[in-house]
Amino acid sequence: MKRRYIMSGGLAFSEEKDMMKLSRLSKKGWVFDRFAFMGYILKKGEPQELQFAIDYRSNPDEEYFELFKEAGWTHVGSQANYIHLFTSQPGVTPIYTDRPSTLEKYSNEKNFVKKGAIWSLAVTLCIALLLYLVNTLTFPDAVEAVLSVSLSVLLGLSLISLIFTGLPYLGYVYKIYKLR
Structure with a gap:
């Protein structure tokens, strides 16, 4: 098939x-x-x-x-x-037919992804701050290299998480704005 x-x-x-x-x-x-x-x-x-x-x-x-x-x-x-x-089949009444129920649907979704977006943003900012501190403070070269690489990888992963939670959050905020 x-x-x-x-x-x-x-x-x-x-x-x-x-x-x-x-x-x-x-x-x-x-x-x-x-x-x-x-x-x-x-x-x-x-x-x-x-x-x-x-x-x-x-x-x-x-x-x-x-x-x-x-x-x-x-x-x-x-x-x-x-x-x-x-x-x-065509002609069947849509699931959401009025503005209040559609707003409720998107508001619930916005609130659902909001928690993940906030946590992802907080983690990303903390990792970015730690990376900044590692690069500005004095550490032995080997320690600084390991910390920089480790934090850079973690920053990349947290940015991916932020994209998959933050962008949907902004998308639902925009949908709600358009409906109001």
Whole structure:
């Protein structure tokens, strides 16, 4: 069976575009199979006209999925038991139809990633400060070299963490700003 990976634009930035892309590709026979790192795996199948929607809920129960089913939405996949993808036939009422519920959805997401972003920022700043101190204070050459390399590696890792938490946080802040 043919499979295809498509990259996500990042749900905090392009959730709607991702859903439209999945819909467009399903019309060509590329149907969602599962979530992948920073994207989706599609499999070749019969062309279908579907609309897609994402919802966020940590450890949902059967009642959660039943509610969507009754509204005409089919659960097709979850990522980390938190991000849930649904499909429906065209014309089915969207999951979020009004501004207050959409604002609540993005506010919850903003608050969810905010904690990680703050911790990542704090760790990054602490490591940067330590690296600055190591490079400005006097240490034996061998100690300074080991500390500089170690702290540089840690700084790089913390910056990656900051990118994966800070950018989504800013994306949700911007979405909320646009909705208000």
